[in-house]
Amino acid sequence: MQRLTVPLLLLATLAGLVLAAKLGWIDLYVQTTLMFLCINIIMATSLNLINGYMGEFSCGHAGFMAVGAYVSSLLSVALFTSSATFGEPLLPPSLALLGLPLCLLAGGVAAALAGLLVAFPSFRTRGDYLAIITLAANYIIISLVENLDVIGGARGFMGMKKVLNNMEEVAGLPWMVIWTFVGTVFCVWILQRYIRSSMGKGVMAVCQDEIAAEIMSVNTNQVKLTAFLLSSGLAGVAGGLFAHVVGYVNPQAFNILKSTEAMVMVYLGGMGSLTGSILSAGLMTVLLEVLRPLQIIKWVAIPLLLIILMQFRPEGIMGNRELGDLFPKLKKYYRFK
Amino acid sequence: MLLSVENLVVKYGNIEALHGLSFHVEKGEIVTLIGANGAGKTTTLHSVMRLPPPEAPRVVSGDIRYQGESILKTQPHVLVDQLHMALVPEGRHIFGNLTVEENLQLATYARKNDSRIKHDFERVYSLFPRMAERRLQRSEQLSGGEQQMLAIGRALMTDCEFIMLDEPSMGLAPLLMYDVFRTLKRLNAEGLTILLIEQNANIALQFAHRGYVLDTGEIVAKGTSAELAADPEVKKAYLGG
Numbered sequence: 001m002q003r004l005t006v007p008l009l010l011l012a013t014l015a016g017l018v019l020a021a022k023l024g025w026i027d028l029y030v031q032t033t034l035m036f037l038c039i040n041i042i043m044a045t046s047l048n049l050i051n052g053y054m055g056e057f058s059c060g061h062a063g064f065m066a067v068g069a070y071v072s073s074l075l076s077v078a079l080f081t082s083s084a085t086f087g088e089p090l091l092p093p094s095l096a097l098l099g100l101p102l103c104l105l106a107g108g109v110a111a112a113l114a115g116l117l118v119a120f121p122s123f124r125t126r127g128d129y130l131a132i133i134t135l136a137a138n139y140i141i142i143s144l145v146e147n148l149d150v151i152g153g154a155r156g157f158m159g160m161k162k163v164l165n166n167m168e169e170v171a172g173l174p175w176m177v178i179w180t181f182v183g184t185v186f187c188v189w190i191l192q193r194y195i196r197s198s199m200g201k202g203v204m205a206v207c208q209d210e211i212a213a214e215i216m217s218v219n220t221n222q223v224k225l226t227a228f229l230l231s232s233g234l235a236g237v238a239g240g241l242f243a244h245v246v247g248y249v250n251p252q253a254f255n256i257l258k259s260t261e262a263m264v265m266v267y268l269g270g271m272g273s274l275t276g277s278i279l280s281a282g283l284m285t286v287l288l289e290v291l292r293p294l295q296i297i298k299w300v301a302i303p304l305l306l307i308i309l310m311q312f313r314p315e316g317i318m319g320n321r322e323l324g325d326l327f328p329k330l331k332k333y334y335r336f337k
Numbered sequence: 338m339l340l341s342v343e344n345l346v347v348k349y350g351n352i353e354a355l356h357g358l359s360f361h362v363e364k365g366e367i368v369t370l371i372g373a374n375g376a377g378k379t380t381t382l383h384s385v386m387r388l389p390p391p392e393a394p395r396v397v398s399g400d401i402r403y404q405g406e407s408i409l410k411t412q413p414h415v416l417v418d419q420l421h422m423a424l425v426p427e428g429r430h431i432f433g434n435l436t437v438e439e440n441l442q443l444a445t446y447a448r449k450n451d452s453r454i455k456h457d458f459e460r461v462y463s464l465f466p467r468m469a470e471r472r473l474q475r476s477e478q479l480s481g482g483e484q485q486m487l488a489i490g491r492a493l494m495t496d497c498e499f500i501m502l503d504e505p506s507m508g509l510a511p512l513l514m515y516d517v518f519r520t521l522k523r524l525n526a527e528g529l530t531i532l533l534i535e536q537n538a539n540i541a542l543q544f545a546h547r548g549y550v551l552d553t554g555e556i557v558a559k560g561t562s563a564e565l566a567a568d569p570e571v572k573k574a575y576l577g578g
Contacts, residue, residue: 198449201443205446212430215386218443
């Protein structure tokens, strides 16, 4: 039973969401907000691996999101729709249903490869210097996309809505809600597995004392490489989801502001706590929507809230604890591995 | 010869720190490198262990051989994992946030499915009963002496055959210091080879079989501990008359 609680709960949530969307209990606005929430969860948890667990300071996370967004969008548009850029679809459009997750994964792989831009320098630098490198990576990726006119350049790239329409024609379900939810669960699960593995212990050792880690037989370069690949790859998956939810991408959507948003969520939730990142991603997304009537004042109110929170709880909402540490009794009822 | 260092020249940037250092360690020995501050003792250890930058000094010429093979290009984690070397660094470098037990566990990082890990835990806990008492305490709460024991215990958990210690006596009360050295002697009797870097020449020569005296990057005297302790020059410079 303990083993089944989490999968059953997740399945029930997914079924509830699909049913609610299908029957019109939640409108498109709520659906979109929920999907953004999920995407933010992926962004925050994956960045937490670097900034929280490994103790580095990456401030270019949105760059990898951009790579994932563009690669998966280009793939899905080229494969499943007829477009001005790519002409006739390369595969039957009805296959989009199964093809989309693969496109998202491909976006993730491409983003992971882009993560090498940061992973290799991390072997020899750390701290502030590595932070500058991550920032540079963010800028490099954005200006690369802006100057590639084939894929729209600064104007952006669209056509993903057609892919979604193709999917809905095959079966009339809110497919993006489903894939975003599944993608988020998948990403958090992988992160959890990685952090609990022996490699994850290595990550924590690198965080505390790199020299001590190395003389304790931890291959620090390998640890850094896998952590950066995983983190940027998952950001790529988040980017792919984002592109398909919105139906349109442009390079400036992934600038330093987006990276900062992810960083805020990590520090708000607590460094080294996946539960914290999930909570803070939820909190930030909902707060941004709830405070929408305040209009421009929103951008004063939210940072102010952050300042107050950091003043009184600098370790973030959860510190480095997980749900199970906070409520040990709950551990009897669930297992998430 | 277990470890041999031959004509080692090492630079930090443009500054030459070691000018052609040669020494060796035989299996089963306790060898000590003694010398004042800035003599190049720690640099020697860091060169042997190839610590990651920026601490890693640059070896310009010379060779470092372990069991006959050059280890100049070998990464530290490989030295620890495959060649069974261990380092207890200056300042101990324990993982302060982790408990004593977690520190020891981390040292078994590369030892997958090794059935002797359990036995090694018991060995460390019997060598240092204090560690067993403080098993679940965060290691930053330990006293200096206990941290030193933990650092040594952690090195033992990597399944080492050769251990290098950088100033284990630093910051320890004399009684504790003797405790640590007696433990090292006992480990040596069980077959562990030890290279000891010490500023405290008195105690180092009491426990080591052989020694080298380092001064500004060069070896100025060598011999058995008894010879060195009797050498009038060494006596004057390092043993307080």
